[in-house]
Amino acid sequence: MSTVTNRSLRSDQGDGFVRLTDSVVGVGMTVIGLSVLAIARVITGDTAAFGLNVFEWVALALAAAGLTVVALGVGSFLGTFETTPEERGTVGPALGFGGIAFAAGGLTASQTLGLPLVVSLPAALVAGLAVGGFVTLAREDLGTTLPAGGLALLVGALVLADVVTAGWTWAPEGFSVTFPGYMVIPVLAVVASLVACWAAVSARSGFGAAGRQSAAYFLVGLNAIGMLVVLATLILFIGVKGFGRATQGIVFDPLAFEFRWPFVMDGYNFRPDVANGVFPAVVGTVWLVIGAVLVGVPLAVGAAVFLSEYAERGRFTQLVEVATNGLWSTPSVVFGLFGYAFLVPRFGNTTSLLSGMLVLGFMLLPLVTITSREAIKAVPDEYRDASAALGVSQWETIRSVVVPTALPGIVTGVILGVGRIAGETAPILLVMAGGLRDDAPSVIGSFQFVARPPFVVNDALLQSAPALPYQLYATITAGVSGNEEFGWATAFVLLAVVLSFYAIGVGTRIYFRRRLQHE
Amino acid sequence: MKLSNTSIAGFEGRSVTDADRGVLLTGLVGGACLLVAFGLFLSNSTLTVVPVSGFLAATAYGWFNHQAATVKSVTFLATVATTVILGLISIFLIARSIPVFQHMGIRIFGLTEPVRVFGVTLIPGVGELWSTSGDVYSLTPMIWGTLMTTVIAMLVAGPLGVAGAVFIAEIAPPTVRESVKPGIEILAGIPSIVYGWLGFVLISPFVYDHLGTPGLGNMAIVGVVIGLMALPTVVSVAEDALTSVPNSMKDGSLALGATDWQTIKGITMPASFSGVSAAVLLGVGRAVGETMAATVILSNVVQLPEPLYNVFGNTISLTSLIASQYGNADGMHMQALFAAGVVLFVSVMFLSIVSQAVESRMKRKLEGQA
Numbered sequence: 020m021s022t023v024t025n026r027s028l029r030s031d032q033g034d035g036f037v038r039l040t041d042s043v044v045g046v047g048m049t050v051i052g053l054s055v056l057a058i059a060r061v062i063t064g065d066t067a068a069f070g071l072n073v074f075e076w077v078a079l080a081l082a083a084a085g086l087t088v089v090a091l092g093v094g095s096f097l098g099t100f101e102t103t104p105e106e107r108g109t110v111g112p113a114l115g116f117g118g119i120a121f122a123a124g125g126l127t128a129s130q131t132l133g134l135p136l137v138v139s140l141p142a143a144l145v146a147g148l149a150v151g152g153f154v155t156l157a158r159e160d161l162g163t164t165l166p167a168g169g170l171a172l173l174v175g176a177l178v179l180a181d182v183v184t185a186g187w188t189w190a191p192e193g194f195s196v197t198f199p200g201y202m203v204i205p206v207l208a209v210v211a212s213l214v215a216c217w218a219a220v221s222a223r224s225g226f227g228a229a230g231r232q233s234a235a236y237f238l239v240g241l242n243a244i245g246m247l248v249v250l251a252t253l254i255l256f257i258g259v260k261g262f263g264r265a266t267q268g269i270v271f272d273p274l275a276f277e278f279r280w281p282f283v284m285d286g287y288n289f290r291p292d293v294a295n296g297v298f299p300a301v302v303g304t305v306w307l308v309i310g311a312v313l314v315g316v317p318l319a320v321g322a323a324v325f326l327s328e329y330a331e332r333g334r335f336t337q338l339v340e341v342a343t344n345g346l347w348s349t350p351s352v353v354f355g356l357f358g359y360a361f362l363v364p365r366f367g368n369t370t371s372l373l374s375g376m377l378v379l380g381f382m383l384l385p386l387v388t389i390t391s392r393e394a395i396k397a398v399p400d401e402y403r404d405a406s407a408a409l410g411v412s413q414w415e416t417i418r419s420v421v422v423p424t425a426l427p428g429i430v431t432g433v434i435l436g437v438g439r440i441a442g443e444t445a446p447i448l449l450v451m452a453g454g455l456r457d458d459a460p461s462v463i464g465s466f467q468f469v470a471r472p473p474f475v476v477n478d479a480l481l482q483s484a485p486a487l488p489y490q491l492y493a494t495i496t497a498g499v500s501g502n503e504e505f506g507w508a509t510a511f512v513l514l515a516v517v518l519s520f521y522a523i524g525v526g527t528r529i530y531f532r533r534r535l536q537h538e
Numbered sequence: 539m540k541l542s543n544t545s546i547a548g549f550e551g552r553s554v555t556d557a558d559r560g561v562l563l564t565g566l567v568g569g570a571c572l573l574v575a576f577g578l579f580l581s582n583s584t585l586t587v588v589p590v591s592g593f594l595a596a597t598a599y600g601w602f603n604h605q606a607a608t609v610k611s612v613t614f615l616a617t618v619a620t621t622v623i624l625g626l627i628s629i630f631l632i633a634r635s636i637p638v639f640q641h642m643g644i645r646i647f648g649l650t651e652p653v654r655v656f657g658v659t660l661i662p663g664v665g666e667l668w669s670t671s672g673d674v675y676s677l678t679p680m681i682w683g684t685l686m687t688t689v690i691a692m693l694v695a696g697p698l699g700v701a702g703a704v705f706i707a708e709i710a711p712p713t714v715r716e717s718v719k720p721g722i723e724i725l726a727g728i729p730s731i732v733y734g735w736l737g738f739v740l741i742s743p744f745v746y747d748h749l750g751t752p753g754l755g756n757m758a759i760v761g762v763v764i765g766l767m768a769l770p771t772v773v774s775v776a777e778d779a780l781t782s783v784p785n786s787m788k789d790g791s792l793a794l795g796a797t798d799w800q801t802i803k804g805i806t807m808p809a810s811f812s813g814v815s816a817a818v819l820l821g822v823g824r825a826v827g828e829t830m831a832a833t834v835i836l837s838n839v840v841q842l843p844e845p846l847y848n849v850f851g852n853t854i855s856l857t858s859l860i861a862s863q864y865g866n867a868d869g870m871h872m873q874a875l876f877a878a879g880v881v882l883f884v885s886v887m888f889l890s891i892v893s894q895a896v897e898s899r900m901k902r903k904l905e906g907q908a
Contacts, residue, residue: 060748190750196850197750232799236709242698243705243718246769250725257732321616329610330617341891342621348820348890349627349883350827352857356879359864360630365582381623388620414606435727442729445829445857449864473587488731488830495738495834503739510735514728521727525720 036100036222039087043219046084047212050077054205054212063201074185074204078178081208084215085171091222092164104226108154108162116166117151119214123173130189159226167218174211178204213238254514261511264504267294282508286458297509299458303372303484304516306462307451308441310376315383316433322384323391323429328417346385354378355449363450372460372484375451379440386436387429394428395421427531431524438520442513444488452483460484487513561600561607568596572615631883635876638675646877648676649842668840670867675874677881679842683757683855684826684882690761690849691768691825696818699772703817706773707780708802719777726770734834737763742835751850755835758849763835764828772821779813779897780806784904812900819893823886829857838862856882 053073056062062073071079095102124146128139154162177183187200221234270279285296322339330336358378366373398421406416422429465479491513494506571592578586600608639646645664652663667676702722706715741763742754783806791801807814832855840859843851854862856878867875 060744188750193845194848194850195752195756199748199750202748228797228800232797235799239701239705239709242701243710246698246702246725246773247718247721249766250721253728253736257736318616318619321613322620325610325613325617329613339617339620341894342624344894345887345890346620346624348823348827348886349624350829350857350886352827352829352860353627353631353879353883353886356634356860356876357627357630360634360876361626365579384620384623412606414609417609435723438727442727442731444729444731445833445861448861473584475587488729491731491735492830492834495735506735506739510732514732517727517729518724521724525723529716529720 036091036094039091040219040223043084043087043091044216046080047216047219050080050084050212051209053077054208057205058202072185074178074201077204077208078175080175081171081211081215082175082179084212084219085168085173085175088164088168088171088215088218088222090168091219092160092168095160095164095222095226096158100222102160102222102225102227103229104159104163106158108157108159109231110155112163113151113154116154117147119170120150120166121147130191159230160222163218163221163226163230167214171211171215174207177207183207213241254518257507257510257514261507261509261514264508265511283512295505297487297490297512299460300485300487300490300509301512301516303460303486304441304488306372306460306484307375307379307447307486308437310373311379311383311440312433312437314377314380315436316387318380319384319387320391320429322388323395324417324422326388327392327395328413328421343385343388346381347389350445351382351443352445352449354382355446357381358446358450367481369481370450370452370483371481372451372462373480375447375484375486376480378446378450379443382443382446383436383440386439387432390432390435391425391429394425394432397428398424427527431528431531434520434524434527438517438524441520442488442517444492447486447489448492451486451489487516561604564596564600564604564608565611568593568600568611571596627883631876631880635873635880638870638873638877641673641870642675646675646677647681649678667842670871673870675870675877677856677874677878679840680854680856680859680878681881682842682846683836683853684857686757686843686849686853687761687764687832687855688822688825690758691765691828692818692822694762694765695768695772695821695825699769699817699821700776700814702769702773703776703780703814704802704807707777708798708806722770722773725766726774728767730767730828730830731834733763733767734831737831737835749850753837753852755837756850756852757836757843760832760835760855761849763831764825767828767831768821768824771824772817775817775820776810776814779810779817779900782813782901782904783809809904810900812896812903816893816897816900819889819896823889823893826889827857827882827886829861833858833861 053062054077057073057077065072068076091100094100095104121143125139125143128134128142129136132139134142150166154166156162157165183200183204185199185201185204187203188197189203190197217234217238220237221230224230224233265282266280268279268281270277272278281294282296283301284298285294286298287295322343326336326339355378358374362374362377363370402420402424403416406420407413411419460479460482462477462479465477467476467478468474469476487509491506491509494502494509571589575586575589575593578589597608597612600611642648644661648661648664650663650665650667652659653661664674664676666672666674667679668674706719706722710718737759738755741759745751745756745759746754787805787809788801791805792798796804836854836858837852838854838858839852840854841852843849843853859878860875863871864875
């Protein structure tokens with residue numbers, strides 16, 4: 020927002036000061052990157068350079084960053100660096116550092132020294148209160164930097180002095196877990212470098228309100244980046260693991276009109292010498308989506324039109340709103356139980372594709388109702404008024420003005436909703452089942468007319484059918500060993516299907532919103 | 539349109555009664571057909587198809603002769619359908635689980651030993667927590683498992699989600715917001731079974747190898763994975779709440795010389811506090827109902843972790859109980875699974891209604907009506 024003011028406040032500080040704070044942030048980010056790699060075991064304690072292993076390097080870097088942070092604070096306190104700290108610390112950092120000190124003191128007393136709770140709890144309280152009190156009472160520059168730098172120094176020293184090494188273990192009592200040093204060190208390093216960077220960023224803006232803002236924005240921004248990194252890692256990881264198997268043996272020859280994609284176009288044949296595919300599951304998912312859309316979308320759009328165009332706001336609309344939101348948050352497995360009790364006995368007492376379609380349609384209903392209502396609400400009242408002023412009836416207005424204007428929003432809602440239900444497993448587990456198989460359900464070819472009610476029957480609809488998410492679950496329950504590649508490829512295809520729905524949905528929304536704003 | 543004059547026929551003279559009578563008749567026929575169809579479907583009759591065709595015929599007739607009135611009634615029926623579906627879910631779930639509630643009574647929340655407070659037995663002991671042969675079904679381990687995983691999930695999703703919402707709503711420049719927001723939405727799109735797959739083939743063995751847990755899968759992993767899955771819900775709902783705070787309130791604070799961060803902490807967050815807590819509640823609802831990740835990662839043994847707070851222990855959750863046992867369940871056992879469904883449904887419904895009430899209270903407050 021107003022970064023201009025920050026810059027003008029900081030302009031009177033020396034270049035050296037800014038360079039020091041930036042170096043702390045740089046070192047901190049490097050330490051975090053290395054630690055994350057170490058937690059993921061991409062680099063291990065054996066990774067060494069210049070006679071020191073990776074943990075020792077991290078510790079060295081942490082200690083240096085900690086010293087620099089302390090120097091920044093002391094320099095600010097002595098007036099070497101021009102800053103604008105407050106005379107007293109604030110509550111947030113005091114609670115944070117107090118909490119860290121409480122945990123550290125308590126763990127050292129109870130776990131390392133083996134003292135009983137009566138001794139270790141007071142010790143932890145004393146440590147927490149002392150540090151928290153110091154942060155509150157000391158001038159802000161010292162209160163921020165000393166504990167932050169101290170923490171980094173402490174973690175660095177623990178590793179460098181071989182108190183905590185890669186082979187060190189800690190098994191907390193009561194928990195069936197053993198934390199090894201090679202996991203604890205990176206975690207501690209991440210925490211310590213975050214705190215050190217936070218203090219350095221605050222110092223860079225000269226402490227005070229501006230400093231606290233920069234420091235907070237730094238952490239909040241890092242959190243957002245972290246989320247996106249997790250997302251990208253997940254998708255990339257599945258892509259890397261599954262892409263090869265999923266695209267194995269693709270033949271594409273436009274001249275001979277030949278196109279074969281074995282993984283997507285073959286069934287699961289249970290023969291060891293032939294590669295399996297997911298064709299039946301893909302077809303099943305397509306039918307599921309079509310059925311769910313046919314069930315859910317008309318109901319949802321109808322309800323949205325009625326609620327926003329016809330109904331007066333009152334008890335009834337409130338009830339429907341509560342019901343819609345309730346349906347939205349109803350767990351998918353509960354939908355499955357409902358289908359099991361309500362639909363399965365009525366469709367020949369077996370799991371069936373039709374039940375799956377209906378249940379997923381019911382799940383789609385609230386998703387589309389909510390988004391369609393928002394889209395219809397967003398149509399400006401001027402449109403309706405102009406139409407009414409021309410003498411057009413309410414229904415004609417809805418049909419030729421409101422719904423066409425809201426259509427992009429409705430379509431987006433449908434696409435996003437479909438993306439969501441296409442990946443649902445729990446409901447079809449109970450009502451549709453259908454595991455690994457070789458042939459795809461042929462819905463169109465199975466329609467038959469009979470002379471007794473219900474006159475039209477379709478065996479394919481009344482049998483269980485496979486679907487991509489269920490197939491992945493079936494792969495897990497069938498035992499992953501030896502089948503892992505198949506599972507990764509299934510996950511990849513499922514993710515690609517679902518995410519392309521999402522990408523199209525989000526893309527359409529952005530496109531139409533842009534167009535609306537340019538009008 | 540040719541037909542439109544019937545739709546505003548209410549203003550004409552002679553045609554009023556004719557048109558109205560036609561509308562009424564069509565509506566009655568359609569409504570009656572639908573009711574009969576519903577009744578027949580409930581009684582599991584193949585004849586359902588007859589009234590359904592009748593309803594469709596009535597609707598088609600109405601569409602060509604009384605379009606406006608037909609649309610209004612059909613959209614009304616669609617609206618009612620939402621409520622009816624919710625009603626049916628509650629009725630069928632409860633009806634299927636009543637026998638096991640009657641059979642177990644209060645002991646459905648029982649422990650192996652009787653629960654005594656001051657010598658008064660509140661809940662008699664059940665001996666064995668879950669025994670299909672002895673018809674003993676105590677939901678305590680599952681409720682505990684769901685509770686623990688949900689708490690861990692919200693420790694992950696709550697702070698990170700609210701921070702993410704603050705970033706998108708208040709801090710990020712427009713261009714960054716345009717890319718982060720869809721990214722978070724896509725995170726919501728990853729199917730739960732994919733998370734389950736990752737947890738099963740990747741995280742569980744990893745934790746087993748490096749953290750020395752007794753077996754594959756534990757509540758901590760499930761909690762973190764579910765937290766990651768509930769994160770997008772928290773972010774987008776909390777972001778809505780933050781952006782609904784009127785700009786005039788923020789401007790007032792900025793005009794007094796407060797920094798943006800002070801304004802966020804002092805004005806935006808307190809003003810949208812109820813909306814943000816509604817977001818967290820919805821996230822809790824998501825976490826409680828999450829099924830596949832829990833089913834695949836946990837080993838689904840019906841037992842309480844030892845000791846209770848041991849998050850690295852293995853247990854079962856309400857959702858994974860249903861998903862892992864429905865296949866070989868019948869009779870009372872199946873009804874017990876329905877009872878688990880009822881507990882799930884009721885708690886999630888409660889969360890949903892509370893969060894809606896909290897949210898509407900915030901809206902009224904921001905509009906200055908409370």
